[in-house]
Amino acid sequence: MLGSLRQSMAWLHNWAGLLFGWLLYAVFMTGALSVVAAEITHWMTPEFLSVRPADRTHTLHIAQDWLEKHAPPTAQSWQVELPWARHPALLVAWHQDGQSETAWLDPASGQTISPRDTEGGEFLIEFHYSLHAGLPGILLVGLASIVMLIALCSGLIVHRRLFVDFFTFRPNASTGRAWLDAHNVLGVLPLPFYLMITITALSTLLLTYLPSGINSRYDGNAAAFVAQAFPVPPPLRASSQRATTQSLATSVTRAENYIGHDRTASVWVHQPGQMNSRVDVLRHYDDRLMAFPDRVSLDGRTGQILQIADQYRASLIVMRVMGGLHYGRYAGAVLRGLYFVLGVAGAAMIATGLLLFTLRRTVRPTRFERAASRINVAMIAGPLYACAGYFLANRLCWPQSPGLHEREVTLFFALWALSAAHAAFRQPNRLWREQWSGLTALVLAIPLIDIATLFTQGRLQDALVTPVFPGMWIGCLSVAAICGWTAQRAAT
Incomplete structure (x- = not known):
């Protein structure tokens, strides 16, 4: 049998x-x-070869200065993506009613850089x-991932001498024998990695593959699910009353009392230059498994802490750790x-x-x-x-x-x-x-x-x-x- x-x-x-x-x-x-x-x-x-590093406070001053000069007074939001170890340039942008402008800056000099139009x-x-094919491609890759799991498990059953096969490689044998040995060697030792990467691949897009939970619980309204899973402060109303937005460097320094020193990845300013502006400071997650950034929201005018988002449901932590592993x-x-x-x-x-x-x-x-x-x-x-x-x-x-x-x-x-x-x-x-x-x-x-x-x-x-x-x-x-x-x- x-x-x-x-x-x-x-x-x-x-x-x-x-x-x-x-x-x-x-x-x-x-x-x-x-x-x-x-x-x-x-x-x-x-084009970024000419970029030179600068301290974080100077970089934030450069970003805010550019946005105050180039963004329209009625801009709905500012965006600042800080340089990090694997990319040296500073990204700034403003957004308003579907329109936006983005610029790359040298964090040391503030000089605008025009990189080539590449993804x-x-x-x-x-x-x-x-597969560069949108949702059909995502679903096809998901199906292939399931088949990958089946192939890994069936391969374990087929190979009776699993660890012996790993130490058996005869490159000078017949072509078929040599390729089989290579297949076994490449399949045995990295097997835990293959299982991990395949299972976590399925978990990262699980709600795309199996949307029935959201459809039944939230009547197909994915935005309602996101709002409950990732709560943010109430939306801001536009105000005609102008006010000075606090220094972004000051907001980041205050936020980092909660998310860790020098851990800021990006800053978003909502309704900049208005009485009810809000600053969201988002944390890097390249130093931990959970692939999701903590966030600190502050009053853009006074710097008062409005919300600290660094505690999550266990189910969300599991999903984001799986994503982080992948x-x-x-x-x-x-x-x-x-x-x-x-x-x-x-x-x-x-x-x-x-x-x-x-x-x-x-x-x-x-x-x-x-x-x-x-x-x-x-x-x-x-x-x-x-x-x-x-x-x-x-x-x-x-x-x-x-x-x-x-x-x-x-x-x-x-x-x-x-x-x-x-x-x-x-x-x-x-x-x-x-x-x-x-x-x-x-x-x-x-x-x-x-x-x-x-x-x-x-x-x-x-x-x-x-x-x-x-x-x-x-x-x-x-x-x-x-x-x-x-x-x-x-x-x-």
């Missing part, structure tokens, strides 16, 4: 892994990149959870690096599983199996081509003109489609060698073009002392070396 169970689980593991593995590979790969999304955004906006790492985050923002540099490596290992585990399905069927492959072999090429190499194209577009597709983010996304999908077209029509015995060779050249071009453009713009010296840029170059050279080695192996 146990043998029959293992056979059933093996069948389920193989087919669930194949049909959803094509999608899950891209999700895991972009998930690994999402861990360093802030660093990717920094690399994709080299940076945010696009990779969005693709990771929605996002990894709480992690320091070393732990973020581990998240990244384990995310790449997950993508590699899925890729080796996809290859095993077709390698075991090389004697008399069916039409579906021949098609699956070509799809493997498009869905393993394709996302790598897409990401390389996305990065190159940032440097080559008229970076100083508006609409760059659209061109970046277009090239992302265009190169993926080109990889798929090559996989569909090229001779099977040349597919992998040509795909990996092309990818080697493409990835190698990223640091070369980056260095050349930075040199011509006079920014190379600043880039050399900014860790994000050498880190990107070393990462690309490492990927190019792996792709080149794989292309050479595919040719033999």
Whole structure:
């Protein structure tokens, strides 16, 4: 009976892994990149290389001065996003009746910076959870996450010698045996991480996947649920009576008596310059698991504390801790690096599983199996081509003109489609060698073009002392070396 169970689980593991593995590979790969999304955004906006740090009080004075000069007197709110360890620039904005203006400033000098029109790492985050397809993409990724859990559990049942398999890797054995060993090694040790990241992925968007609770309890009014779960002070009425808004630095200093010294992430001012203005000071959450910012609300004119939001229901804490575990923002540099490596290992585990399905069927492959072999090429190499194209577009597709983010996304999908077209029509015995060779050249071009453009713009010296840029170059050279080695192996 146990043998029959293992056979059933093996069948389920193989087919669930194949049909959803094509999608899950891209999700895991972009998930690994999402861990360093802030660093990717920094690399994709080299205009911030000239930014110099400043103390927090000076930065807040710079922000308030810009807003008082540029925001209209009737603005409904001001927004200030302070620099932090992974992004050096100061963001200020005002909002009024659907209109707004945003500016990036040097926190030391107050000089306006005009970065290129890129989504940076945010696009990779969005693709990771929605495939850049909105709600249908979110639901599809949710379904794939459930299948991932099924594949992990069925894999545990299939492998009788789980820990022995981890220490068994024979790269010089037959191709099928070597890929199976690689699949086992990549699947065993990081297994707790895979389970954690999959379960927390489902929890972060649970109310999107299962909205019936909100629909029944709040008659489908999601805003009512948010208002109860995250209470805020009563809305302010617009006033024609003008009043001076207290110094933002003073408000932040007072708020940090409750949220911790130097923990402010952003400041919102509602009805600035009016008698009933309110200042909301929001806390960073990159030093703790709960991925939600505490908030202190103050009277904008007198500085009186109106509300302190730092206590939450147990159910909300559980959900936000699950989110924090998934996002990894709480992690320091070393732990973020581990998240990244384990995310790449997950993508590699899925890729080796996809290859095993077709390698075991090389004697008399069916039409579906021949098609699956070509799809493997498009869905393993394709996302790598897409990401390389996305990065190159940032440097080559008229970076100083508006609409760059659209061109970046277009090239992302265009190169993926080109990889798929090559996989569909090229001779099977040349597919992998040509795909990996092309990818080697493409990835190698990223640091070369980056260095050349930075040199011509006079920014190379600043880039050399900014860790994000050498880190990107070393990462690309490492990927190019792996792709080149794989292309050479595919040719033999």
